[in-house]
Amino acid sequence: xxxxxxxxxxxxxxxxxxxxxxxxxWFMRQAGRSLPEYRAVRGAGSILDAIADxxxxxxxxxxxxRRYGVDAAILFSxxxxxAHAVGFGVDVVxxxxxxxxxxxxxxxxxxxxxxxxxxxxxxxxIETVRRAVEMLDVPLIGFAGAPFTVASYLVEGGPSxxxxxxxxxxxxxEALWHDLMDRLADLAVASLLAQVEAGAAAVQLFDSWAxxxxxxxxxxxxxxxSARVLEAVGATGVPRIHFGVGTGEILDQMGACGAEVVxxxxxxxxxxxxxxxxxxxxxxxxxxxxxxxxxESAARDGARAVLAANGDDPGFIFxxxxxxLPASDPDVLARVVQVVHDEGRVRCE
Ligand code: 1CP
Numbered sequence: 095x096x097x098x099x100x101x102x103x104x105x106x107x108x109x110x111x112x113x114x115x116x117x118x119x120w121f122m123r124q125a126g127r128s129l130p131e132y133r134a135v136r137g138a139g140s141i142l143d144a145i146a147d148x149x150x151x152x153x154x155x156x157x158x159x160r161r162y163g164v165d166a167a168i169l170f171s172x173x174x175x176x177a178h179a180v181g182f183g184v185d186v187v188x189x190x191x192x193x194x195x196x197x198x199x200x201x202x203x204x205x206x207x208x209x210x211x212x213x214x215x216x217x218x219x220i221e222t223v224r225r226a227v228e229m230l231d232v233p234l235i236g237f238a239g240a241p242f243t244v245a246s247y248l249v250e251g252g253p254s255x256x257x258x259x260x261x262x263x264x265x266x267x268e269a270l271w272h273d274l275m276d277r278l279a280d281l282a283v284a285s286l287l288a289q290v291e292a293g294a295a296a297v298q299l300f301d302s303w304a305x306x307x308x309x310x311x312x313x314x315x316x317x318x319x320s321a322r323v324l325e326a327v328g329a330t331g332v333p334r335i336h337f338g339v340g341t342g343e344i345l346d347q348m349g350a351c352g353a354e355v356v357x358x359x360x361x362x363x364x365x366x367x368x369x370x371x372x373x374x375x376x377x378x379x380x381x382x383x384x385x386x387x388x389x390e391s392a393a394r395d396g397a398r399a400v401l402a403a404n405g406d407d408p409g410f411i412f413x414x415x416x417x418x419l420p421a422s423d424p425d426v427l428a429r430v431v432q433v434v435h436d437e438g439r440v441r442c443e
């Protein structure tokens with residue numbers, strides 16, 4: 095299935111800042127615990143089991159498109175799947191997130207991060223993409239974790255608030271840090287290229303925790319590796335989205351990493367974000383996911399404020415500023431989609 099089949103969709107055209115009909119909208123974590131139909135098919139145990147089952151994973155990928163009428167689907171998978179598949183020893187624990195058996199501590203641990211061969215290591219991801227794309231009438235977004243955010247799980251051993259071990263390695267042993275980032279960049283590239291080959295029409299690089307870094311740390315220790323991933327995928331021609339949380343002070347640097355689209359969280363207004371990212375890039379964001387919990391009227395007002403901050407710039411994809419919270423009411427999210435489609439404006443150039 096060609097990854098170019100959706101080149102005329104509102105979503106892909108907005109990524110490329112081309113004129114289109116309606117403001118496209120999708121939600122990070124749109125598949126997941128907020129949907130009863132997800133809870134019905136997800137099954138018990140590790141999410142990695144559901145991800146390794148293309149029947150279930152393709153069904154979960156489609157669920158939010160059916161329910162919300164969003165303009166894009168996102169592959170049901172997780173950012174630690176490639177590291178898990180090459181045998182690093184990482185699981186995803188319900189209610190917690192990624193947890194590793196033995197933390198990445200020393201040079202010898204690089205051996206646990208061999209190159210990924212998607213066809214033999216993650217055939218189920220390729221199969222899920224193929225099946226989902228066949229059934230979808232909107233573009234499928236493939237994704238990978240950016241090297242820094244994946245490193246933070248491997249080095250900390252699990253979710254972390256301050257990323258202190260990760261920063262200690264980054265600063266204390268620069269040579270090892272860059273070798274680790276190189277390996278993780280290789281995993282991301284291999285995984286993303288396989289997803290595009292199987293039919294993904296766009297990709298998102300999740301650097302969720304990049305906002306924990308100072309601009310200098312980001313520039314020296316992280317940006318070159320994310321830029322390498324984005325550049326390698328650029329050769330496919332599909333649009334690339336680059337997202338992180340709390341990244342207001344590094345939006346210009348993220349823009350310079352090369353993606354067509356920069357994801358913005360709710361801490362920065364879109365008009366300010368646009369100035370920081372600079373010309374030539376589209377933006378994605380940025381309704382505070384907590385407003386969805388505040389009910390329909392608060393969520394609608396919030397969505398209208400986001401639309402107003404964008405004006406009618408064609409380089410815009412509506413999303414939340416981070417993922418859908420598990421307690422969200424699906425009906426409220428459906429109303430947000432409606433407001434965006436009915437009231438969003440796109441300038442014809
Ligand atoms: O069923 C479950 O166990 C629910 C929780 C869950 C889900 C639905 C996890 C555990 N992963 C996923 C799927 C997932 N993960 C998707 C596809 C679904 C969709 O978006 O619709 C995606 C894109 C991810 C990406 C992901 N995993 C990120 C980046 C996005 C983000 O939210 O910042 C991160 C940081 C992870 C790690 C992870 N996996 C799961 C959890 C709870 C976490 C976060 C842990 C933490 O807070 O550090």
